[in-house]
Amino acid sequence: MDNFSPGFHGRTNRFEGRLPPGQYPTESFPVLSAGPTPKVLTETWDFGITTETGQRHYWDWDRMMALPQEDLTVDIHCVTRWSKFDTSWRGVSLDAFLEDVETSADFALVHSEGGYTTNLPLEDLTDGKAWLVHTFDGYDLSPEHGGPVRLLVPQHYLWKSAKWVKGISLTPQNEPGFWESVGYHDYGDPWREQRTWSD
Amino acid sequence: MGSWRNARLVERAELTTTGRSLHFDVPHWPGHLAGQHVDVRLSADDGYQAVRSYSLAAPSKGTRIELGVQAAAGGEVSPYLAGDLPVGAEVEVKGPLGGWFVWRPEQEDPVLLVAGGCGIAPLMAMVRDHRDHSTAPMHLVYSVRDPAQVWYREELGAAQGLGTTVHLVHTRQAPPGSSRPPGRVGAHDLPPPAAAGAETLCFVCGPTGFVEHAAGLLVDAGHAPGRIRTERFG
Numbered sequence: 001m002d003n004f005s006p007g008f009h010g011r012t013n014r015f016e017g018r019l020p021p022g023q024y025p026t027e028s029f030p031v032l033s034a035g036p037t038p039k040v041l042t043e044t045w046d047f048g049i050t051t052e053t054g055q056r057h058y059w060d061w062d063r064m065m066a067l068p069q070e071d072l073t074v075d076i077h078c079v080t081r082w083s084k085f086d087t088s089w090r091g092v093s094l095d096a097f098l099e100d101v102e103t104s105a106d107f108a109l110v111h112s113e114g115g116y117t118t119n120l121p122l123e124d125l126t127d128g129k130a131w132l133v134h135t136f137d138g139y140d141l142s143p144e145h146g147g148p149v150r151l152l153v154p155q156h157y158l159w160k161s162a163k164w165v166k167g168i169s170l171t172p173q174n175e176p177g178f179w180e181s182v183g184y185h186d187y188g189d190p191w192r193e194q195r196t197w198s199d
Numbered sequence: 200m201g202s203w204r205n206a207r208l209v210e211r212a213e214l215t216t217t218g219r220s221l222h223f224d225v226p227h228w229p230g231h232l233a234g235q236h237v238d239v240r241l242s243a244d245d246g247y248q249a250v251r252s253y254s255l256a257a258p259s260k261g262t263r264i265e266l267g268v269q270a271a272a273g274g275e276v277s278p279y280l281a282g283d284l285p286v287g288a289e290v291e292v293k294g295p296l297g298g299w300f301v302w303r304p305e306q307e308d309p310v311l312l313v314a315g316g317c318g319i320a321p322l323m324a325m326v327r328d329h330r331d332h333s334t335a336p337m338h339l340v341y342s343v344r345d346p347a348q349v350w351y352r353e354e355l356g357a358a359q360g361l362g363t364t365v366h367l368v369h370t371r372q373a374p375p376g377s378s379r380p381p382g383r384v385g386a387h388d389l390p391p392p393a394a395a396g397a398e399t400l401c402f403v404c405g406p407t408g409f410v411e412h413a414a415g416l417l418v419d420a421g422h423a424p425g426r427i428r429t430e431r432f433g
Contacts, residue, residue, distance in 0.1 A: 004242060004288070004289050004290075005241040005242050005243075005279075005284065005288065005290050006284075006285060006288050007279075007283050007284075007285075008241045008242065008243050008279055008283070008284075009243050009244075009247075010243040010245070010247030010248070010249060010275075022248075022250055024249065024275070030407065030431070030432070031407040031410075031411075031431050032431055033429055033431070034299055034300075034428060035414070035424055035425070035427050035428060035429055036414035036415065036417065036418050036424050036427050037411060037414065037415070038424070080252060081250055081251065081252070114424055114425075115425060144407065178299075179299075182297075182298030182299050183296070183297070183298045196296070198202075
């Protein structure tokens with residue numbers, strides 16, 4: 001196509017096989033949020049899992065820190081097309097939180113300070129696929145990146161890794177979250193480019 | 200929303216030394232809301248493709264769309280769009296995208312827009328939509344490094360007379376005779392939340408550090424966090 005972005009030359013892709021389609025690598029760590037950054041203190045932070053029968057399980061900061069801590073290094077992919085490789089985090093696997101939770105629910109709706117929500121199939125939060133993280137690159141997770149605690153589900157676009165996470169409701173039916181209600185894809189798999197409703 | 204459409208560059212206008220308005224003709228464009236954006240896809244001869252998001256800087260008008268592009272030094276896409284894409288040539292666009300950072304002229308609540316640098320682009324679509332279709336109170340606080348960095352200068356001057364109050368904040372160098380010394384946006388630069396009954400809707404767009412700072416000022420001033428919508432870049 002002679003008339004089609006003529007003279008545009010791409011850059012060499014140094015991350016073949018690790019860069020999902022339509023993404024570009026970045027060294028920086030962009031911030032994307034729908035509103036102002038909430039100020040959440042570890043002294044008053046708590047995290048709750050509510051089952052489909054209304055049973056509630058709570059952890060405050062000390063109880064979370066008493067759970068087994070894991071260090072992980074993962075690639076993360078934002079729907080706005082940046083990917084960041086080998087990001088290092090410390091936190092607690094969702095498996096540790098769910099160990100004593102009895103549920104037959106298939107879906108999870110994640111709640112954040114400030115009203116943000118996002119939905120995932122429960123099976124995408126289990127078996128070592130998701131963490132609550134409180135440390136990035138050796139430092140306390142900063143507020144604009146979701147500190148003191150965010151969810152991390154690296155197999156999905158990063159909007160599923162809710163910042164300022166405060167709770168998860170387990171539900172038999174799938175309920176779309178904040179971005180999922182306004183045009184983003186329900187599932188959000190970077191490798192299948194599931195960005196919007198029509199993808 | 201789903202498919203890529205061909206978009207032909209029909210006009211490129213200089214906003215600043217590095218800022219450009221790009222006007223495209225997009226056949227069968229479905230229309231959009233002020234504040235939405237598009238993905239722009241470029242294709243190299245060898246098949247390599249690159250996609251970036253750009254804000255729609257003007258309200259929906261037929262098959263024309265207008266983007267604001269700031270050429271980033273060393274960037275892969277923005278310098279090409281700002282300087283190299285020939286008028287008459289095509290790129291592909293997908294959109295409109297984004298259903299949250301949007302303003303509809305039938306909304307009657309007061310509006311406060313806070314722009315940092317080229318974050319003015321999506322907010323300009325709101326200023327223009329407001330000019331043509333709304334009498335709701337609208338206030339724009341626009342932070343720039345120095346007077347040479349102001350996008351849409353003449354039009355914003357005219358908007359002042361058409362219902363949008365425009366307050367320019369210079370962070371590094373103020374114009375001669377300015378009563379406000381250069382410095383970043385402070386509490387005194389922002390209008391207070393409107394009286395009870397008419398809750399202000401705030402839109403903040405700019406680089407991350409700017410948005411963090413400005414949104415924090417708005418919360419501290421008493422604006423409800425749920426009424427502050429943010430969009431960040433960089």
